[in-house]
Structure formats: structure tokens, C-alpha cells
Amino acid sequence: MDWNPGEVDDDLPTRWNGWGDPRRATPLPRAVRALLPLLLGRLRRPEPAVDLEDVRLPSSSLTEDDLAALVAAIGADGIDDTDEGRIRHSGGRSTPDLLRARQRIQEAPDAVAHPSTHDDVRALLDVASERRIAVIPFGGGTSVVGALRPERGGRRAVISLDTRRLSGLLRFDELSGEAVFGAGTTGPDAESLLAAHGHELGHYPQSFRYATIGGFAAARSSGQNSAGNGRFDGMVTGIRVATPTGDLDLGRAPGSAAGPDLTRLFLGSEGTLGVITEVRVRVHPIPRERIFEAWTFPDFATGADALRRVAQHGTGPTVIRLSDESETAVSLAQVGRIGRLLSRGASAVTVFEGDDAAHRRERTAELLRAVGGESSGEGDAAEWLRGRFDGPYLRDALLDAGVFCETLETATTWSNLPVLKRAIEGALKKGFGDADARSYVMCHVSHVYPTGASLYFTVLAGIRGDQLAVWGRVKAMVNDAIIATGGTISHHHGVGRDHAPWLADEIGDTGLRILRAVKHELDPRGILNPGALLVHSSEV
Numbered sequence: 001m002d003w004n005p006g007e008v009d010d011d012l013p014t015r016w017n018g019w020g021d022p023r024r025a026t027p028l029p030r031a032v033r034a035l036l037p038l039l040l041g042r043l044r045r046p047e048p049a050v051d052l053e054d055v056r057l058p059s060s061s062l063t064e065d066d067l068a069a070l071v072a073a074i075g076a077d078g079i080d081d082t083d084e085g086r087i088r089h090s091g092g093r094s095t096p097d098l099l100r101a102r103q104r105i106q107e108a109p110d111a112v113a114h115p116s117t118h119d120d121v122r123a124l125l126d127v128a129s130e131r132r133i134a135v136i137p138f139g140g141g142t143s144v145v146g147a148l149r150p151e152r153g154g155r156r157a158v159i160s161l162d163t164r165r166l167s168g169l170l171r172f173d174e175l176s177g178e179a180v181f182g183a184g185t186t187g188p189d190a191e192s193l194l195a196a197h198g199h200e201l202g203h204y205p206q207s208f209r210y211a212t213i214g215g216f217a218a219a220r221s222s223g224q225n226s227a228g229n230g231r232f233d234g235m236v237t238g239i240r241v242a243t244p245t246g247d248l249d250l251g252r253a254p255g256s257a258a259g260p261d262l263t264r265l266f267l268g269s270e271g272t273l274g275v276i277t278e279v280r281v282r283v284h285p286i287p288r289e290r291i292f293e294a295w296t297f298p299d300f301a302t303g304a305d306a307l308r309r310v311a312q313h314g315t316g317p318t319v320i321r322l323s324d325e326s327e328t329a330v331s332l333a334q335v336g337r338i339g340r341l342l343s344r345g346a347s348a349v350t351v352f353e354g355d356d357a358a359h360r361r362e363r364t365a366e367l368l369r370a371v372g373g374e375s376s377g378e379g380d381a382a383e384w385l386r387g388r389f390d391g392p393y394l395r396d397a398l399l400d401a402g403v404f405c406e407t408l409e410t411a412t413t414w415s416n417l418p419v420l421k422r423a424i425e426g427a428l429k430k431g432f433g434d435a436d437a438r439s440y441v442m443c444h445v446s447h448v449y450p451t452g453a454s455l456y457f458t459v460l461a462g463i464r465g466d467q468l469a470v471w472g473r474v475k476a477m478v479n480d481a482i483i484a485t486g487g488t489i490s491h492h493h494g495v496g497r498d499h500a501p502w503l504a505d506e507i508g509d510t511g512l513r514i515l516r517a518v519k520h521e522l523d524p525r526g527i528l529n530p531g532a533l534l535v536h537s538s539e540v
Contacts, residue, residue, distance in 0.1 A: 014141075016088050017049055017101035019392035020210060028397045035330065036403060039440040040462035046402035049102040055087055060110040061157035066131055067111070070159070073123035074115050078165075081111040088112075089136075089160035090150060092143030093207075093392065094498070095406040098399060099468055109136060109150040109160040116165045118277040121242040124161060125275070128527050129244045134158040135527050137271035139184060139215035142207035144407070145496030146532070147219070147270050153530020163214050166277055169193040178237055180280045183214025199283045202229040202318075205492070209389055214276045220268040222454075222492035224388060226447045227311075228318030228353060229284075231492070233267045238280035241266055243273065243522040251280055265518065270494055271529040273522050287353035290318075291361050294380035295348040295373045300324040301418060303346040304445060304453070306371045308414045311448040313367060316360035319351035320448060321384075324421075327442035327458070348373070349381045404437075404461040406471065410482050411447070411454040411491035420487045421455055427481040428459055431474030437463045447491065454491040495533050503533065 015022050028036075036043065060081055062070075070079050080086075086108035091097035100106060110133075115121045128135045134155040138148055139162075152158045163184035171180040174197060181190055187208040194200050203216060203223040211221070217239060221232040229235070238251020250263040266273060297303035303322045310320060328347040348368075352361045365375065398405040412420045425441050432439040439461040447454040463470050475498070482489060483505040489495065495503055504512050515534060519526070 013088075014210060015396075016052055016084075017098060018396040019093055024390065024393055025396060026393065028394075028401055032394075032397075033401070036401070036460075040403065040438045040460060043462050044402040044464045046400055047102065049400075050104050052084060052087065054104060055083070056105050057083055057086060057108050060086075061152075062110045062133070062159075066127075066133065066157065069127045069131065070111065070113060070124065073127050074113065074120040078114045078116065078120065079111055080114065083108075085112045086110070086160075089138055089141070089148070089162065092141060092146065092148040092496075094144040094146060095395065095399070095404065096146070096468055096471065096498075097144075097149075098396070102399075107150055110157045112138075112160045112162055114162050114165050118166070118240060118242055118247075121161070121166075121275050121277055122247065124159075125242060125244045125527070128159065129525050132156050132525060133527060134530050135271075135275075136160050136529055137214075137218070137275050138162045139164065139212035139218070140186060140207065140210040142211045142215065143219070143494065143496060145490065145494045146498040147494060147496035147529070149497060149531075151497070151531045153526060155527060155530065161275060163212060163275070163277075166214070167212075170278060171280075172197055172199075174199070177283055178280055179283045180238075180278055181213045183212060183217070183276045183279055185213045187211055187213075187216075194283055195286065198285055200286045201235065201281055201283050203232050203235060204388075206389060206391060213279045213281070217267055217276055217279050218270050219494040220492065222447050224321070224446070225318050225351075225353075227320045228316065231447075233264070235281045236263065236267060236279060237282055239263055239266055239276055240278035241274040241276050243275075244527060245522055245524065248274070268494065270496065270532050272533045273519055273528065275528075287355075287357070289353065289355060289357045291352045291357045292378045292381035292385065293350050293352075293361060293365070294376045294378070294384075295350065295368055296328075296344055296376050297322075297346045297348065297371075297373050300346045300421075300443075302372050303348055304414075304417055306368045306373050307348070307445055307448050307453065309367045309371065310364055311453070312450045313363075314450075315363040315367060316352070316356075317350045317364055318353040319349060320364075322346060322348045322445040324443045326440065327444055330442070347376075347380065349384045351381065351385075398460065402462075404463045404467050404471065405458070407456065407458050408475070408478060409446070409454055409456040409491050409493055410487040410489070411452060412485075412487045413452040416486050417453060417455070420482070420485045423481040423485040424455070424457060424478055424487075427477045428457070428474060431477045432459075432461050432463075432470070435463060435465065435470045435473070437461045437465075437470065455487075497531050500531065500533055500535050 089112050090108040132155045134152050138160045150158045166182040166184040205223045216232040241248045395405045442458045445453045446456045479502045489499045489502045
């Protein structure tokens with residue numbers, strides 16, 4: 001079966017106000033259009049998105065001297081202050097980001113810098129520090145937590161630092177099973193470069209086609225193959241970082257007791273402590289065998305118990321995901337068939353890779369059957385595989401139709417999983433209910449561990465008022481519920497600006513003081529991604 005994640009045309013610009021490849025953008029399927037009124041009632045009249053040439057931006061705050069200094073640092077071809085370049089770097093791909101991108105008057109960085117080397121990055125940071133210019137590191141532009149919004153944070157101006165020229169396979173060590181990539185290398189490019197050596201990284205988040213290796217590291221990404229290959233931070237064996245006060249080249253050995261592991265400090269730092277320019281990762285030979293199998297369960301609780309047993313017994317699926325009753329009912333996991341209203345409990349997808357895939361599949365099947373799971377063959381798993389990177393295109397089509405659609409995620413222990421799921425569903429229902437908006441909430445387990453699992457929610461809502469204002473209130477209620485019920489504020493999307501007010505609740509005041517102290521040492525003028533991770537009032 002084809003496991004190709006899909007070709008990406010590097011010469012074709014991605015959608016500036018939507019997801020990915022404009023050729024893949026399609027209207028809502030007829031079945032979805034018919035289903036929406038049943039789920040959400042009467043929908044708002046959709047507001048057409050503006051054309052790129054009709055967007056109006058504030059004048060750049062950079063002076064001629066600023067531009068001259070930036071050009072002197074990295075060359076004229078490395079600085080873009082055109083309106084289109086600025087607009088394309090004005091945010092990430094969360095639903096609030098895309099709703100703002102549909103407006104005629106928008107905020108944007110004052111210019112975009114395209115460094116080609118680590119030394120270019122250092123030179124840019126020197127100029128920005130001297131001139132009090134905020135710098136927003138920008139990889140594939142796929143953040144969904146507000147990490148790329150062009151906030152100045154009290155600085156004179158703000159630039160976007162696009163890392164995508166920092167790309168390529170810099171070193172490959174087959175004997176050690178390691179590869180070093182430029183931070184701007186995209187997921188597909190990394191896999192293509194490794195495939196030439198018979199190896200793969202095997203990290204496939206939904207943003208895979210466009211996100212970068214540096215972005216995976218900066219956000220502590222977790223991919224769909226995490227059950228077998230682990231989270232991205234577990235794949236990282238070393239990084240190179242440029243900060244306003246100096247460089248770091250971390251990860252001398254595969255294991256070390258030479259003090260705290262500083263590599264981990266930068267994983268999840270979201271461009272607030274430094275700019276990651278190179279990433280060394282653990283790689284492995286491309287698996288020669290892959291087996292797919294889908295399962296059904298009477299309900300989500302039964303399916304979650306089955307996944308817990310698999311995770312704790314270590315039977316070795318590369319992918320294992322469980323959709324709850326609501327997600328299963330509309331076939332959300334099978335994007336190509338979405339909209340077919342079903343009623344068949346919960347459903348799961350499993351994938352096994354490697355020479356012993358058949359043996360591990362049998363061991364897993366025994367555990368799933370023991371708690372009431374029934375195999376439904378390869379079909380649904382194959383359908384999930386074909387559409388696994390296409391969900392965001394559906395979100396864009398829903399927004400075009402006047403339907404609010406957004407995702408959120410968290411994680412907790414197995415014993416707390418049902419409590420947390422109920423709390424989030426309750427917060428979403430109440431929040432949208434207070435706004436007189438009908439909603440439909442779906443959930444799946446996307447990543448499992450011996451001690452717990454993540455929960456990933458997709459919510460549709462028929463908001464007839466200000467969608468940004470309503471979602472802001474609802475998301476705050478959800479975040480409060482997550483913290484009150486013992487979940488993490490983010491399992492793999494990151495903190496950004498959207499979750500920053502809740503970070504203290506998770507890591508405590510002492511934890512915040514540590515982060516602030518490190519930031520002050522590395523970024524004393526507070527130019528790096530102001531407002532992300534740490535709130536403005538106490539950044540430096």
C-alpha cells in the first residue's frame with residue numbers, strides 16, 4: 001500500500017489565507033453540506049474572503065537606516081518588505097489566524113528576513129537587538145497557537161525571520177543512525193533526502209507537508225507515528241542555536257551527565273530563547289513491511305481501555321488512534337468519506353511497520369479482541385492513510401460555508417482520561433450555548449503512552465455573531481477546565497500566545513521565574529517572539 005505522504009510543489013506558493021496547496025482546496029462535499037444543518041441548525045451567511053491585492057497593511061515601522069542595516073547583515077536578496085511578503089508572514093494557521101486573514105485591514109511584520117546561514121541569523125539578531133526590532137522566527141507557518149502573530153511587544157518594529165533557506169541534509173551518519181538538517185528543511189524534503197540513503201525520520205504530524213524540522217523542534221511536535229517512533233523531542237540528539245548573546249552547539253554524546261540537558265531547554269521554546277538553525281536527529285532504515293488494520297468498539301471507554309492495554313504491554317504498533325462515537329459517526333478520520341452519518345460506537349486505526357510487523361499485529365489484535373474490539377479489515381485504515389494530511393482543507397471549506405471549525409488538544413493519565421474528556425466537552429457545550437450557538441464536538445486519542453494518552457478535539461459551531469470573540473471566551477473556558485481537571489495546556493501544538501496566560505498554572509511561579517531568567521540572559525532586550533510562551537508583562 002502507498003505510504004507516500006504526497007508530493008509538494010516547492011515552486012507553487014501556499015495559500016496565504018488558508019491551508020497548503022491551492023490546488024487541493026475544494027468546496028464542501030454534498031454529504032457534508034446536507035449534514036451540517038442537522039448538526040448545527042441555521043448557519044450564518046458566509047463572508048467572502050478578500051483578495052490578496054485588496055488587503056491593506058499599516059506602513060512599515062522600519063526606517064531607511066533599519067533596512068540598510070538589515071541588508072548589510074544578510075544581503076539585499078535576503079530582505080523582503082513587499083506587501084505580499086509581509087502578508088504571507090502575518091500569522092499561522094489556527095482558525096483565529098485564518099479569520100483575521102479574511103479581513104481587509106490586517107497586521108503584518110514590517111519586513112521578512114530570509115537568512116541563508118547560521119552566521120546570517122546571528123548578524124540579524126545583532127542588528128535587531130541594537131535597534132530594538134522584534135524578531136518572529138517563521139518556519140512552515142503552520143502554528144495553530146498564535147506563535148507567529150507579528151507582535152512588537154513594545155519594540156520599535158517587528159520582522160519575520162523565515163528559516164526556509166536554512167535547509168538541506170548537512171550530514172548523514174549511517175553507522176550511528178543520525179542526520180543533521182538545516183532547520184528550514186520541510187518534512188517531505190527531509191524524508192526524500194533520507195530515502196536516498198535508505199533511511200527515514202518517520203515523523204508525520206498533520207502539518208508534515210509544510211512544517212519544518214526546526215519548527216518540529218521549537219514546538220515539541222508529535223507525529224501520527226508516535227506510538228512506534230516517539231515524539232519529535234525524543235528523536236532530537238543535538239541542536240545548533242543562535243541567540244542575541246551567543247551561540248550554542250548542543251548534544252555532544254548520545255548520553256551525558258554533564259549537568260542539566262540544555263538541548264531540552266530549547267525544545268518547546270518556540271523561538272523565544274534563540275533561533276534553531278540546525279537539528280540532529282535519530283533516523284532508521286525505511287521499514288520493508290507495513291500492515292494496516294481498523295477496529296471498532298462498543299464505545300469510547302472500551303476503546304480507551306484497549307489502547308491502554310496495548311500501550312502498557314508494548315505490543316508495538318507504529319500508529320494507534322481511537323475516534324470517539326461522535327467522530328466515528330461522521331467518518332471524520334476517513335476524510336474522503338466524511339459526511340456519511342453512521343452509528344457504530346468508537347473506531348480505531350492501527351499501523352505496524354518493520355520485519356516483525358505481522359507478529360506485533362497479532363499480539364495487538366489479541367489485546368483488542370479481549371476487551372470487545374472487532375476487526376473491520378484494512379479498508380478504513382487505508383482511507384485514513386490516504387486523507388491523513390487533508391483535514392485542514394476541510395476546515396477551510398467549512399469556514400467558507402460559514403461554519404466555525406477549530407481543534408484543541410491535551411493529555412493526561414489513563415485514570416483521568418474520562419474525567420478530562422467530560423470536562424472539556426462540558427466547557428465547549430456551555431461556552432457555545434452561552435453564545436446561542438449549536439455545536440458538534442468530536443474527539444480522538446492520537447498519542448498513547450504506558451501512563452496516559454492525548455485527547456484531540458475537533459469542534460464545529462454555528463456562530464452567528466463575532467466568531468473571534470465567541471471563540472476567545474469558549475477557549476478560555478476550555479483552558480480553565482483543562483487546568484482544573486489535571487490536563488496539560490498542550491500536548492503537541494505548543495503554548496504560543498493563545499496558551500501563555502495558563503502556563504503558570506502548569507509549571508508554577510518558580511518554573512516561570514526559571515524561564516524568565518534564561519530569557520533575560522539569552523535575550524536581554526526581549527526581541528525574540530514577544531508575547532509567545534511568556535506574557536508581555538514579565539518577559540524580561
